[in-house]
Amino acid sequence: MSSTLQLFRQTFKRDLTLAFRRKSELVNPLIFFLIVASLFPIGVSPEPNFLSQLAPGLVWVAALLATLLSMETLFKSDYEDGSLEQLLLSPQPVFLVVLSKVLAHWLLSGLALTIVAPLLGVMLFLPSEGMPGLMLSLLLGTPTLSLIGAIGAALTVGLRRGGVLISLLVLPLYIPVLIFGSSAVQAAVTGLPLDGYLALLGAMLALALALAPIAAGAALRISVSG
Amino acid sequence: MASSWLPRWFYQLASPRWCYSITGKLIPWFAATGGLLFLVGLIWGLAFAPSDYQQGNSFRIIYLHVPTAILAQSFYMMMAIAGAIGLIWKMKVADMVAKSVAPLGAALAVLALATGAIWGKPTWGSWWVWDARLTSMLVLLFLYLGVMALNSAIESETTAAKSTAVLALVGLVNIPIIKYSVEWWNTLHQPATFKLTEKPAMPAEMWIPLLVMVIALYLLFGLAMMLRLRNEILRRERRAGWVKELLGS
Amino acid sequence: MAQALLTAQSLFCERDDRVLFDQLELAVSEGEIWQVEGRNGSGKTTLLRILCGLSSHFEGELYWRGESMDEVREQFLSELLYIGHQAGVSAMLTAEENLHWQCALHPSLDVSRAQQALERVGLKGFEDVPAHQLSAGQKRRIALAKLYMSRAKLWILDEPFTAIDKIGVAAKEALMVEHIQAGGSVIMTTHQDLSSQIPLHTINVEHFASTQREWSE
């Protein structure tokens, strides 16, 4: 049992180390997040009233796309250098390693996005009452996005052009999170209670936590055997 | 095949050869009854069923829209379950069923969306409305497209079958969540408008032809599925002795 | 009689419409070194991947210590050391970091011997250098260091000596002999000629390549 925990910790540490050594991968999703969000005022309208109405959805869509963008790298380098084979030949449960990798990945993508989100909120004139809702919903929603994304990443890891494909596979599955996430922000803006939305986001997170690592583990096994 | 508690037909199903011959026998029956019921349902629905007191005769689109929507969903279920059977019991035929079903399901989803949109024009005054049913059907179509894209992107057939099975299962878990969230989102954004199909207590002369159409389409698309399955079996089993025998003579 | 560790019965595998092997039989006992032979593309790597459980594209049965592989897979994995075509070395991590993670993955690797193992493969002084700054041979040697740390019963090695010099190969050969004398076994592929001192069993994949079930173009 303790060796299992040890593996969880070691993998977590390893993936964080790897992420910090590849600086560009670390900041790219964040930059993407900022750029996507600033496209809307430029492309649609810079009018504050209009933007503040759209802001909850825009920030969420941008966060979703940024997470998606960063997902592709989750298993890619491990697949290419053979680490993934070693991982699959471990007598320890694979889903645990997957969970650990997703956690490390989320800390540097989802959590980072959550922290930067208020900046986008200000850029898009999101009323300040909406900020807590924005951060809370992102905090609960982005891990689900990472977990679901891990399944897509695992399914496409062996393919040369997996990048577009992964979005095709994963985006439809993101829709519920998007709906409840942006609704939570909207509710916060209008002063309605948030608990319901957050509970739903939490429930989805729980479900994803239980099932996604297993599905991703199975998908990795399939991809590597191909 | 380690476990032995499953009924015999289950193992027979696992044999491509048996499957090929049984579908060969079933196809004429499906074609005959499906075609007949389709004609009956079509004429009944178009000419004999009473028109709706609110929507008038555009209501008759229901006899196509609802069956295709039902089938699109149940075909997804079938695809995911067949995929799961293929994953768990390594049953080749199940993989082939899953692969044959996917394009048909996508076609059904497209048809349901198209008829919904056409129906929407006289009812809502616009071709597209983000109605809960249409939206979740759209997402279902996306799920189908994802499955098909993944299947065609992977070269190895066995890997493709397994990967798509995993994706289809993940989608299956998500379908109720998507449905629920879309419905809920819909009521939040547009308070109760005119729904396409929800009618309290439809009279019998309206729903019986609907039932006939549902059964007819099940049979016809079942037929299409079996035709695709047979092609798939031939293609994959091309080296097996029985295929050579069958085609050689 | 030495008990067979790994047994493969009537293995059948096809790739891209080509039967790589059919009715392949293999029984590896304690204290044996097996070399898998065959031309490039004949399916050596595929066979090794099937044996260690990475690939499921095959028909046939695998047994570990006489029991069906499906049932004792975890036990098998805890007694297996596999070094594949890809070394499993992360370019952005140092030799030491790479080995530590490998040890966490595989409890059969002794982490306390990591330092010594790196010395033995001639990477002393390179422990803290990220692997991408090392040469191909040095990267390979990080993976081979695992041989010095392994308590695993069965080693499956796919071209372990690529980019390794003669002295290095000789050292690994000595290590393998030591391993089998302690009751271990090795299954490997290699292009290098091994020294004649090693008691070598060979299996040629091409002998099992079937033309019967194949479509000729």
Place this chain on the structure above:
Amino acid sequence: MAFETFADFLNMGGHGLYVWLSYGLGLLTIALCIYLPVIQGRETRRTLRRRIQRESIKS
């Protein structure tokens, strides 16, 4: 019968375009879904048969 004349039937109370468009699309899709596998099947059988003949000549 819900319609008095055949023209009424075609007109569908002013909604003819929508109803007939839907049913036209529907029929087309169903026909394609059944017809395409049939011709694909013929094609598959033909190529496989040719292969088998080639095989038997060779051996």
